[in-house]
Amino acid sequence: LCIMEAYPSCSVTVLSDQFSPNTTSDVAAGMLIPHTYPGTPVHMQKQWFKETFACLSAISNSTKVSEAGVHLVSGWQVFKSTPKEELPFWSDVVLGFRPMSKAELQKFPQHLFGQAFTTLKCDCPPYLLWLEKRLKAAGIQMYTRKVADLWELHSEYDIVVNCTGIGAHQLVGDKKLFPVRGQVLKVHAPWVKNFIRDGDGLTYIYPGIHRVTLGGTREKESWSLSPDPDTTKDIFDRCCSLEPSLQEAQDIEVKVGLRPSRQCVRLQREILSQGGLKLLVVHNYGHGAGGFSVHWGTAKEAAHLVGECIAALQGSSSRAEI
Numbered sequence: 001l002c003i004m005e006a007y008p009s010c011s012v013t014v015l016s017d018q019f020s021p022n023t024t025s026d027v028a029a030g031m032l033i034p035h036t037y038p039g040t041p042v043h044m045q046k047q048w049f050k051e052t053f054a055c056l057s058a059i060s061n062s063t064k065v066s067e068a069g070v071h072l073v074s075g076w077q078v079f080k081s082t083p084k085e086e087l088p089f090w091s092d093v094v095l096g097f098r099p100m101s102k103a104e105l106q107k108f109p110q111h112l113f114g115q116a117f118t119t120l121k122c123d124c125p126p127y128l129l130w131l132e133k134r135l136k137a138a139g140i141q142m143y144t145r146k147v148a149d150l151w152e153l154h155s156e157y158d159i160v161v162n163c164t165g166i167g168a169h170q171l172v173g174d175k176k177l178f179p180v181r182g183q184v185l186k187v188h189a190p191w192v193k194n195f196i197r198d199g200d201g202l203t204y205i206y207p208g209i210h211r212v213t214l215g216g217t218r219e220k221e222s223w224s225l226s227p228d229p230d231t232t233k234d235i236f237d238r239c240c241s242l243e244p245s246l247q248e249a250q251d252i253e254v255k256v257g258l259r260p261s262r263q264c265v266r267l268q269r270e271i272l273s274q275g276g277l278k279l280l281v282v283h284n285y286g287h288g289a290g291g292f293s294v295h296w297g298t299a300k301e302a303a304h305l306v307g308e309c310i311a312a313l314q315g316s317s318s319r320a321e322i
């Protein structure tokens, strides 16, 4: 969508071996709470977050909320001890960030410090299906296809944008990319209206429009997509200890996803060449635990890199195939 907006004369095709609801993004809670990429300057991460927040704020302030699955949500991040960083870099992007009052903290007897704020949440699959609908309305073709090697695309496309998430491990052999397995429960508990996140990042309760996401786990280098029943019980118990009313939650569905983790998002141009032929590539993967929080900002940067590729395609046809 960002490419179409920036370069409307390009012809864009989306190839993917899986579409919603069978992607990592469908497993995510979709909360806009950034995770830090140690290899990326903080000002850049903040810019990505700001752009994403602004884009989704506009959706949440329109008539599209229900169809797009994008909505505001208020709540608390609570800590068992005072965190090193009381004011995270994103505190002035989310709305109304402030320390919790003593009265608010009474709800969490095991925690002694907390932050209250309002942020945005993208419910998936609805959000992804809405993006797909916008792509189709813009005339973009979408095909189910697993790409074994980027070079196989060179005769069909001028520029390839690689947004394959954890799939990039195999596709481009990126050894810096590793899975961090996450298991979550999606439950029916419509009375839960506020999000609650333990500052250790392991336990969270994120209410969406229809379901509440309960998390979670962070298992580095685990490739297993099978739900683990002991983990399900552990997540449920941890969430109930933060929000006892969840004991009454119904219709528990278990989901597992592999976070595409890396020191930094790979947002980079690359030129592949074989036998004198060239294929221009823009990589945009490795968003780890925070893909939703920065997706629009990183997509805009990827589109900018596509613009550089278009400029580099001097002498060839003026209508690029992407």
Ligand SMILES: Cc1cc2nc3c(=O)[nH]c(=O)nc-3n(C[C@H](O)[C@H](O)[C@H](O)COP(=O)(O)OP(=O)(O)OC[C@H]3O[C@@H](n4cnc5c(N)ncnc54)[C@H](O)[C@@H]3O)c2cc1C
Pocket (backbone or CB within 6 Å): 015, 016, 017, 018, 019, 023, 024, 025, 026, 027, 028, 029, 030, 031, 032, 033, 145, 146, 147, 148, 163, 164, 165, 166, 167, 168, 171, 181, 182, 183, 184, 215, 216, 256, 257, 258, 259, 260, 285, 286, 287, 288, 289, 290, 291, 292, 293, 294
């Ligand atoms: C449990 C859990 C909770 C999370 N919660 C949050 C949250 O609250 N907030 C947040 O910001 N982030 C969250 N995340 C992180 C977020 O889900 C990821 O950062 C994000 O989904 C990555 O998106 P992606 O598009 O890069 O990858 P994906 O969603 O995996 O999409 C990659 C696409 O590429 C396709 N593909 C891969 N390889 C190939 C190939 N060789 N050929 C063709 N197609 C290919 C796949 O089929 C897929 O469609 C969470 C993650 C997990 C696991």
Ligand SMILES: O=C([O-])CC(=O)C(=O)O
Pocket (backbone or CB within 6 Å): 029, 031, 033, 182, 197, 201, 204, 215, 216, 259, 288, 289, 290
């Ligand atoms: O940490 C969170 O709040 C949710 C999340 O992004 C994840 O589980 O990856």
